[in-house]
Amino acid sequence: MTDQQANSDVDRLPQHVAVIMDGNGRWAQARHMPRTAGHRAGVKAARTLIRECGNRGIRVLTLFAFSSENWRRPQQEVSMLMDLMLRTLRKEASELHQNKVRIRIVGDRSRLGEALNRAIEQVEHLTAGNAGIELVVAVSYGGRWDIADACRRLAERVAAGEIQASDIDEAAVGGAMALADLPPPDLLIRTGGECRLSNFLLWQLAYAELFFSETLWPDFDADDLRQALAWFAGRQRRFGAVQPSLGRRERA
Ligand code: IPE
Ligand code: IPE
Ligand code: MG
Secondary structure: OOHHHHHHOHHHOOOEEEEEOOOHHHHHHHOOOOHHHHHHHHHHHHHHHHHHHHHHOOOEEEEEEEEHHHHHOOHHHHHHHHHHHHHHHHHHHHHHHHOOOEEEEEOOHHHOOHHHHHHHHHHHHHHOOOOOOEEEEEEEEOHHHHHHHHHHHHHHHHHOOOOOHHHOOHHHHHHOOOOOOOOOOOEEEEOOOOOOOOOOOOOOOOOOEEEEOOOOHHHOOHHHHHHHHHHHHOOOOOOOOOOHHHHHHHHO
């Protein structure tokens, strides 16, 4: 399918796009700059993506900003990233709010500092009533952490006598996880050339279409997004069933 054919199919826009923003370090290294410069350039790319997704009518955008495993990085890089997160949240909050963006942060907040937790609460509160694009930022997030956290919370409810162990089914587990109230991602984009999930939304990505781009995250622009969306529009999603048109013809 050509880009043009795919683009003509406007109904095939993903509702929820999830992005593993990878390649900041290599982008900086290629310019003989410290990795931290790559992270700063990455913020600009994120800003562009949020605007583009909003303009295109995508309902939810989830960005992987810092994983459970990223705590293993050198302390200096971790502090820089936490500081960048804090400053970016404070700096961008009012413009995002003006653009009707609704923001939430998912991940293990117990590992984040007090100032960052406060900034998160403020921006979530400020934008809670907005009706524009829903922006989810995954910070100190891991898919395994998310599943374990959901299990623990369900176990607590069983212990409290609120539910029975036999009530725990896929809906109950999914309902106790991050993003429970949102449609699951239809499209996952990973930049930076690696073809792995690196412990991102393991449960929620069960049926997402996976798009791997060689572009390093700071270089990811509106044209890269257009290519990913065109590719998505050409996918045939079956969810384990048969192709719907074929099914209809066979039934007739
Ligand atoms: C992604 O870029 C940003 C974070 C994980 C915080 P990297 O920092 O992983 O960049 P590369 O993969 O080393 O180039
Ligand atoms: C994944 O990238 C995490 C984020 C982009 C936030 P990593 O760079 O941490 O992943 P690995 O280590 O290459 O798997
Ligand atoms: Mg990386």
